[in-house]
Amino acid sequence: MKKFSEFDEIELEEEKKKKKFRIFGRSYNKDGPGVEKDELKALENPTLLNFFKLLKRKFGRLITVNLLFLLGNFPLIFIMAVISRLTMDTFSANAGNIFPTIYGVSLFEPDSPVVSSLMGIVGKVSTGYAYNTVTLVLLALSFLILFTFGPVTAGVTYILRNMIREEPVFLWSDFKYAIKRNWKQALPVGIVDIVLSLLLVYDIIWFNANSGGSISIMLILLWALLIIYFFMRLYIYPMLVTFDLKFTKLFKNALIFAIAGFKRNIVALIGIIIFVMLTLFLCIVILPIGIVIPFILLFSLIGFISTYASYPKIKQIMIDPYYAEHPEESPPDEYGGTEIEDEVVDEDEL
Numbered sequence: 001m002k003k004f005s006e007f008d009e010i011e012l013e014e015e016k017k018k019k020k021f022r023i024f025g026r027s028y029n030k031d032g033p034g035v036e037k038d039e040l041k042a043l044e045n046p047t048l049l050n051f052f053k054l055l056k057r058k059f060g061r062l063i064t065v066n067l068l069f070l071l072g073n074f075p076l077i078f079i080m081a082v083i084s085r086l087t088m089d090t091f092s093a094n095a096g097n098i099f100p101t102i103y104g105v106s107l108f109e110p111d112s113p114v115v116s117s118l119m120g121i122v123g124k125v126s127t128g129y130a131y132n133t134v135t136l137v138l139l140a141l142s143f144l145i146l147f148t149f150g151p152v153t154a155g156v157t158y159i160l161r162n163m164i165r166e167e168p169v170f171l172w173s174d175f176k177y178a179i180k181r182n183w184k185q186a187l188p189v190g191i192v193d194i195v196l197s198l199l200l201v202y203d204i205i206w207f208n209a210n211s212g213g214s215i216s217i218m219l220i221l222l223w224a225l226l227i228i229y230f231f232m233r234l235y236i237y238p239m240l241v242t243f244d245l246k247f248t249k250l251f252k253n254a255l256i257f258a259i260a261g262f263k264r265n266i267v268a269l270i271g272i273i274i275f276v277m278l279t280l281f282l283c284i285v286i287l288p289i290g291i292v293i294p295f296i297l298l299f300s301l302i303g304f305i306s307t308y309a310s311y312p313k314i315k316q317i318m319i320d321p322y323y324a325e326h327p328e329e330s331p332p333d334e335y336g337g338t339e340i341e342d343e344v345v346d347e348d349e350l
Contacts, residue, residue, distance in 0.1 A: 043165055046312040048267070055304065058163050061171065065159055066300035068175050072152030075145040078138045087138060088129040150190015151183040156300070157237040158182075160307040178241055186240060188247065193233065200226045231258035231265040234310040242314065253318075261313040268309035272302050 042054040055062075070076065081087060106112075131139075158178030162169050179186075200222060207219045232254035239250055258265065279298060283290030 042308075043312060043315070046308065051305075051308055054164070054308070058304070061163065061169065062300040062304055063296050064171055065156055065303070066295070066297055068159075068171065069152060069156050069299045069303075070295065072155065072175075072179075073145060073148050075142050075148060078142040079145065081138050082135060082142060085129045087132065087134045089132050090129060146191050146194060147187065148190075149194055150186035150188070151179045153190060153237055153303075154182045154186035154241050155179040156303055157307060158241040160300075160303050161238055161241060161311055163304070164307050164311050182241055185247065185250075186237075189236065189240060189250065193236070196229060200229060227269070228255075228258055230269060231261075234258075234265060234268060234306045235261075235314065238307055238310050238314055239318075243318070257310065257313060257317070260317065261310065264309045264313060268305050271305050275301060275305075 042050040155175040155178040159169055159171060159174050162174065204219065204222045204226065207216060207222060211219060232251070235254040235257040236250060239245060239253060245253065275298075279290055279293045281290070282293065
């Protein structure tokens with residue numbers, strides 16, 4: 001009879017444990033095939049090809065991350081309810097802008113054939129919507145997004161950053177940890193982020209509607225500012241969850257990265273536009289599929305694209321030089337992770 005060594009006995013006990021608890025967690029207890037070493041270099045060589053390789057491996061978790069984002073930003077439900085007008089009161093109203101004038105003339109000239117013809121042309125009726133108490137309450141609750149967006153985005157970005165760095169991710173615990181650690185700064189950053197984004201979009205819509213069909217210098221400037229701020233947003237939240245930076249330093253660095261990482265930013269912008277347009281296309285052509293995408297993938301995939309584009313540049317310009325100047329501290333490993341949980345770098349060191 002073959003005599004087992006101490007190592008064999010330990011291995012046999014582990015196998016028994018796996019069989020014993022298989023009913024509760026087969027996929028976690030069973031030995032998997034592992035991951036090829038060559039595949040773990042997305043951050044070391046952050047190319048477009050490696051992006052799709054990493055996306056394939058992390059796709060299932062991105063669905064859960066998207067759910068975390070939506071649950072954390074629950075005021076989005078109230079915003080969508082207001083935009084959809086489901087709770088508003090409906091009424092019938094004339095759609096023509098000159099109908100009041102023609103109607104006033106008809107009161108004095110009821111038998112005029114010209115007035116009757118005009119009444120038929122401009123007298124089309126459409127459905128109008130009016131705010132009621134329920135809608136006003138939902139609209140008020142929608143403003144809670146100002147207090148949830150920043151911390152929740154920080155929590156989601158922390159998870160996505162760790163995915164990019166090929167570090168172990170524990171979705172719920174990492175999400176809560178990142179919010180608890182960063183909420184004091186993430187809260188005002190989120191408020192400023194929402195306000196600036198809405199102001200830029202509103203200004204573009206207003207100037208476009210009042211430009212008389214011509215392209216004004218102001219409209220071009222606003223579009224340029226919107227694109228620059230979009231590039232800044234790629235870096236704001238990854239830096240927020242990685243470094244110990246003051247509010248003004250955070251936005252200043254983001255502006256620098258918007259220029260320094262221009263090529264990667266452009267690629268990220270194109271990728272996000274393609275995905276959003278595809279979602280809108282599916283909403284028009286295949287409504288059931290298109291309407292489901294925002295609930296399962298839209299926000300997390302946009303965040304994944306943004307983080308993959310921004311973090312390698314942050315690592316190159318901020319993290320690597322810091323550890324080169326401080327060799328006594330734990331340097332990042334070859335995939336961008338560290339032995340400590342986060343790089344907490346004081347702004348004076350940068």
